[in-house]
Amino acid sequence: MPKKREHISVNPLYARPDEDTAASRYVMRQDPMTPETAYQLVHDETMLDGNARLNLATFVGTWMDDQAERLYAESYDKNMIDKDEYPQTAAIEDNCWHILANLWNSPDAANSIGTSTVGSSEACMLGGLALKRRWQLARRAEGKSTEKPNLIMSSAVQVCWEKFCNYWDVEPRYVPISEEHQTLDGHDLASYVDENTIGVVGVLGVTYTGMYEPIEKISKALDKIEKATGFNVPIHVDGASGAMIAPFLQPDLVWDFRLPRVHSISTSAHKYGLVYPGLGWVIWRSADLLPKELIFDVTYLGGSMPTFALNFSRPAAQVLLQFYLFLRLGREGFRQVQQTSQDVAVHLSSGIAAMGPFELWNDGTDIPVFAWRLKKQHKAKWDLYDLSDRLKMQGWLVPAYPMPDDLSSITVQRIVVRNGLSMDLADRFLADMSADVEYLDRLAAPMPSQHKSKAFAH
Ligand SMILES: Cc1ncc(COP(=O)(O)O)c(C=O)c1O
Numbered sequence: 118m119p120k121k122r123e124h125i126s127v128n129p130l131y132a133r134p135d136e137d138t139a140a141s142r143y144v145m146r147q148d149p150m151t152p153e154t155a156y157q158l159v160h161d162e163t164m165l166d167g168n169a170r171l172n173l174a175t176f177v178g179t180w181m182d183d184q185a186e187r188l189y190a191e192s193y194d195k196n197m198i199d200k201d202e203y204p205q206t207a208a209i210e211d212n213c214w215h216i217l218a219n220l221w222n223s224p225d226a227a228n229s230i231g232t233s234t235v236g237s238s239e240a241c242m243l244g245g246l247a248l249k250r251r252w253q254l255a256r257r258a259e260g261k262s263t264e265k266p267n268l269i270m271s272s273a274v275q276v277c278w279e280k281f282c283n284y285w286d287v288e289p290r291y292v293p294i295s296e297e298h299q300t301l302d303g304h305d306l307a308s309y310v311d312e313n314t315i316g317v318v319g320v321l322g323v324t325y326t327g328m329y330e331p332i333e334k335i336s337k338a339l340d341k342i343e344k345a346t347g348f349n350v351p352i353h354v355d356g357a358s359g360a361m362i363a364p365f366l367q368p369d370l371v372w373d374f375r376l377p378r379v380h381s382i383s384t385s386a387h388k389y390g391l392v393y394p395g396l397g398w399v400i401w402r403s404a405d406l407l408p409k410e411l412i413f414d415v416t417y418l419g420g421s422m423p424t425f426a427l428n429f430s431r432p433a434a435q436v437l438l439q440f441y442l443f444l445r446l447g448r449e450g451f452r453q454v455q456q457t458s459q460d461v462a463v464h465l466s467s468g469i470a471a472m473g474p475f476e477l478w479n480d481g482t483d484i485p486v487f488a489w490r491l492k493k494q495h496k497a498k499w500d501l502y503d504l505s506d507r508l509k510m511q512g513w514l515v516p517a518y519p520m521p522d523d524l525s526s527i528t529v530q531r532i533v534v535r536n537g538l539s540m541d542l543a544d545r546f547l548a549d550m551s552a553d554v555e556y557l558d559r560l561a562a563p564m565p566s567q568h569k570s571k572a573f574a575h
Pocket residue numbers: 176235236237238239241275277320322323324355356357358385397
């Protein structure tokens with residue numbers, strides 16, 4: 118029998134030492150192994166993951182071009198916080214949020230203030246913290262209690278807002294959505310606002326459906342409330358997806374710093390900012406809206422760089438990728454990319470509506486995201502969870518889930534169209550989904566007893 122040492126020299130893959138036993142998972146193994154074997158073990162295990170490009174559940178980027186990948190590989194060793202060591206990267210971060218302040222119609226972009234984050238969750242936390250601290254400072258100045266801050270938002274907010282309220286002791290006031298008010302739209306807002314309200318969150322591209330909340334309408338409702346009560350309530354726009362769609366596809370929609378009540382806006386660069394995970398941005402319309410005591414100064418090259426973030430170290434590569442895209446695409450390139458995604462979304466939503474059993478919740482004309490539910494008469498046969506399972510067998514990841522309060526009895530399914538889901542692949546998806554519907558219908562149909570075995574053939 119050959120010795121193991123001889124095995125190494127002829128390198129028979131999967132028959133080398135450590136490749137003939139299961140890897141140690143919960144306790145660190147005692148001895149090292151070769152890098153080739155360790156690589157192969159990790160590489161092979163992740164083959165069991167889904168295919169990221171077929172993941173129609175995620176908002177997060179799964180494709181970038183070759184030059185971006187080259188830049189990524191050149192810079193993944195840089196830490197964003199090391200502004201002394203990487204002053205150019207720090208300057209590029211600064212360029213990026215100024216570009217965004219301008220894109221979001223800041224009346225004085227040079228005087229805005231912003232930062233990169235690891236994603237929208239961190240960006241939303243920072244936006245929420247600024248709202249809370251400004252409210253506290255104003256209340257203290259008036260000798261009033263700061264015990265019970267509250268934040269108003271739709272019941273359909275992303276979980277990061279529930280986290281914010283939980284982590285920082287803010288009472289969440291959820292406005293339930295309904296068939297009549299499918300998003301937070303300013304309706305009945307007065308019954309939620311009081312002197313302890315630190316702000317209202319408006320979402321541009323609701324996670325559950327992709328719909329825009331009408332920020333201008335919310336702002337006008339708050340104007341009315343201020344007139345009646347004197348409570349001046351600011352808005353943070355959670356534009357995780359929509360803040361990188363609306364400027365290109367709906368430039369006339371007023372949702373951003375054109376509204377004075379909008380104090381801050383956040384987005385996920387790794388969603389429709391088209392960058393790989395994880396990068397987000399948060400920007401305040403003017404520096405005075407971010408209380409100074411929340412900012413820490415990092416000095417570099419004789420100057421000083423203000424930082425306001427939850428994490429200290431984080432990757433810098435994505436910031437460079439964002440700047441690459443701003444240069445590479447420009448406004449017109451971003452418009453073309455987002456318009457193509459929207460065309461694919463509308464093509465998919467109309468194809469799904471035409472299949473028969475489904476009723477669209479929306480059609481993908483806000484952000485390129487849409488949801489649908491089963492028509493009532495189909496409910497007894499099979500549900501969207503069954504369809505989700507069928508699609509998964511072909512590699513497509515399309516989640517089914519209940520809507521939030523007060524619509525939690527409704528189950529929807531949702532598709533997020535991203536750069537990289539081509540019209541050709543979309544047609545492939547429609548063909549697969551149509552075949553799945555046919556299969557599920559056939560399975561649910563009452564079987565004539567004499568043809569029992571044929572009824573299940575497919
Ligand atoms: C509206 C909204 N806000 C916040 C988030 C959190 O974003 P991130 O995953 O970048 O932290 C999401 C994620 O889907 C979202 O859709």
